[in-house]
Amino acid sequence: MNRGTGRGRVQGLPDWDRCAVMGVVNVTPDSFSDGGRWFDTTAAIKRGLDLIAEGADLVDVGGESTRPGASRVDADEELRRVVPVVRGLAAEGVTVSVDTMRANVAEQAVAAGAALVNDVSGGLADPAMIPVVAEASVPFVVMHWRGFSADMNSRAVYTDVVAEVTAEIRTRMDAVIAGGVAPERLVIDPGLGFAKQAEHDLALVAHLAELRTLGSPVLVAASRKRFLGRVLAADASATPPPARERDAATAAVSAIAAHEGAWAVRVHEVRATADAVRVARAVEGAR
Template structure:
């Protein structure tokens, strides 16, 4: 693609079903923090479980996220909230693959949020340009081998254990030093096994085996994670530690403003992308951060 901006504009027409413009990881925009729009095709995600479970509804919402300014649509079929139970791989794939296939056919950049190697492979085959594994390839022993064989772009997250036990693992002497070192070690381990470092990204895993104080410490020291030398994804949107800043019992949407502020600050501190539910508000916040950076220059 010679003109990324034009291609993104073209693929965001929801009525243009015949475009079939395929995007690659390399063709994603450069020079600014990207927006990953969350698309949960689940029954039990903490924010919007069940809302986009039907394929038609999920596809429509993916197109809405792109029209609002999302650079990547992150499609997940299995909740990873604290306490969430695993679902059958076949069920996960039946939820996400048709959605990914159609959104990719429309020319959207799509990532798959999965801990299952076979789902990652099916998603790449359907047109996904990124695999987002919150376990960093630790949940499925075949994930690393699959990613290496496909040479697929891969987001490596900091992870200490599955959803049903992760809260009990939130024990650190210094969360920034320990989570940073553990993530760096995992990246090195994957590179030694043969994964292409030019197609790897990292995520500090906010909320995964971390309490509120841990999350804020990581955000306050995001440079520890950018120093790893790979693009950094920050996924803070609507999480519990941000919910503590709004009125108790407020709807999830009331967390969007503080989520957008967090995204803008993450951008200021080097985030390659932010993973969010409310794309429109985030886009405005990132525009402010971008102009601020321009002013500083």
């Protein structure tokens, strides 16, 4: 069997024959990666369509920054940012994911055409999230999460990060399934950069096979994150390159993730990663 086979199918989404590419549209004024370039609704919709043209299979729309230290936006503002963009992209035939921790935002985004709910808290931030997702019968991303962005760095304490993250995701999966979400609609995400230091992120990328033993498709969201900046810095005392200079490193992780059987990778710049996952698939096919 090829290493890439068995990456998993998610009920309710297209069945891609390789690792899928999820493009990111941050409808925020304070994104760590793009500084608010897509905050305007029209610009955000155009950005999503451009990502599809560059090779994205689906587009993840979010209206709340989850960078380390970020404060939460209020619910009304998140709705104002997200729903028109979801509606505009869905009207163009784009497969849209909504990146939110709020049940009300998820519900309205699904009504506007979102096909997937990507909750970085895995349903922990809002107790109403799981019932909403279960009722809507849409796929749901369960990410490893230990708390909100404002203080998550203090929670990056592990003895064995791979074993602990795997166990904590398994516990969350059980709770989500018990709450009525169908197992075949679950996606799991190791939560790179969330309550993790660079060494933790690298260990999780190196051991994606352990996460796959949980039985659900795996989403890897490494794009432009701090651990890549640390890898690219000349030494521990050097200043890491800014987020927008980490796209080649992101594509490298995308190739690794695809090779290890990830269902999808989530990225800000699509073209290089789209090429990377297609090369990985071609290599699998040549075995």
